[in-house]
Amino acid sequence: MKEMRFFYVPNVQYNGELPEEEAMHALRVLRLKSGDEIMLTDGIGNFYKAEITVAATRKCVFKLLETIPQTPIWRGHLHLVVSPTKMMERMEWLVEKATEIGFDRISFINCDNSERRVIKVKRLEKIAVSAMKQSRKAWKPIIDEIVSFDELVAESTEGLRYIAHCYEEIKKVDLFNQLSISDKDEDVTVFIGPEGDFSLSEVKKAIDAGFVSVSLGESRLRTETAALYSVMMANLCKRL
Numbered sequence: 001m002k003e004m005r006f007f008y009v010p011n012v013q014y015n016g017e018l019p020e021e022e023a024m025h026a027l028r029v030l031r032l033k034s035g036d037e038i039m040l041t042d043g044i045g046n047f048y049k050a051e052i053t054v055a056a057t058r059k060c061v062f063k064l065l066e067t068i069p070q071t072p073i074w075r076g077h078l079h080l081v082v083s084p085t086k087m088m089e090r091m092e093w094l095v096e097k098a099t100e101i102g103f104d105r106i107s108f109i110n111c112d113n114s115e116r117r118v119i120k121v122k123r124l125e126k127i128a129v130s131a132m133k134q135s136r137k138a139w140k141p142i143i144d145e146i147v148s149f150d151e152l153v154a155e156s157t158e159g160l161r162y163i164a165h166c167y168e169e170i171k172k173v174d175l176f177n178q179l180s181i182s183d184k185d186e187d188v189t190v191f192i193g194p195e196g197d198f199s200l201s202e203v204k205k206a207i208d209a210g211f212v213s214v215s216l217g218e219s220r221l222r223t224e225t226a227a228l229y230s231v232m233m234a235n236l237c238k239r240l
Contacts, residue, residue, distance in 0.1 A: 004039045005030060006133040008140070012042045016061055023060035026052075038062065043132065043140030045070055070138035074238040076159065077187040078103040081152055082227045083194035086115040090224040095124050098231045099131035099141055108146040113196035119146050149202055152191075153209050159187025162214045163206040164226060165198050170207075175214040175230065179237035188238065190214075190230040195223050 007022045009015060018026060026032045033055045040048040040062075047068040054061035080103060084091050095106065108119050124143050132140050160182055162175060179188065191198075191206065198206075207213055216226055 004037065005032070006039045006041060006136065008043060008129045008133060009040045009048075010043060012040050012046075012048055012064070016063070017054075018060040018062065020058060023058060026060050027055055027057070032060070037065070040064075041132065041138050041140075043129075043138075045072070045138050047138055072139070074102055074235050075184045076238050077105070078231065078234045078238065079105045079107065079157070079187065079189040080192070080227055080231055081107045081109055081189060082192040082223065083111045083114045083149075083198075084108050084116040084119050084146065085195055085223050088116065088119070090222070091119065092124065092127050094224040094227050095127050095141075095143070096131045097228055099128045099137065100135040101228075101231055102137065102139075102235050103141055103231045104139070105142040105144070107144040107152055109149045109152050109191075110146060111149045111194050112199035112202060114194045115196075117146070121145055149198075150205070153206050153211070157187065157189055159189065161189045161191075161206075161209075161211045163191040163198070163203060163211045164214050164216050164230065165193060165203050166220065167197075167200060167203060170200075170203060170213055172213045172215040175216055176233045176237070178212065178214060179233055182237070184238050188234045190234065192223060192227045192230060 007018055009018060032052055034052050036052045038050050038052060040050050047070060048064050049066040050062040050064050052060060052062050110117055121143055128141055128143060164175065216229055221229060
């Protein structure tokens, strides 16, 4: 049986053709033609079965055949907040793998010890879309521009808020244990620091704002590893 190809089309109910980049891939790489059936995702919870009606050089028009609403495989809202690493390739890897696993939002923060102050959101968006299609996800994670640590700490969010760090002088609880005993419907936000960790003052500021101080285990993890590990734990504990 021929594998059905997936394409990302935002606002698919009001847009009867593939975005240019998706159309180029469909027509030039996959050599799809009029009459071929494809699968679409809108990135907000739905799949669609569609049929190509026009396959021109840069234009791929379709008609919708069926709407297939999807059920989330995790509960609550999973929000990862991370300070980007000096090597952007590691953040690209993180976005790809976290999207494959499943989460809702990633935010980037400037911290006292951050080595990177700029990110390319458009590049990360493309990586997230590719990972979403490859892993057959109906939801595309939100990717935020980089902001200050203080701004995200002060953001009014509901649910459970955690900050992971390595300071032995500050009491910590195990993140997985905390997630395991929490209500599955509660939203989860996890802060992961830069390669030099959060500063001590940042950790204290977060705790004063209501964050829970947590450990990710005995091993010292790279930033991107710790971030992905947090997503995996949250996803597992919030599974339906």
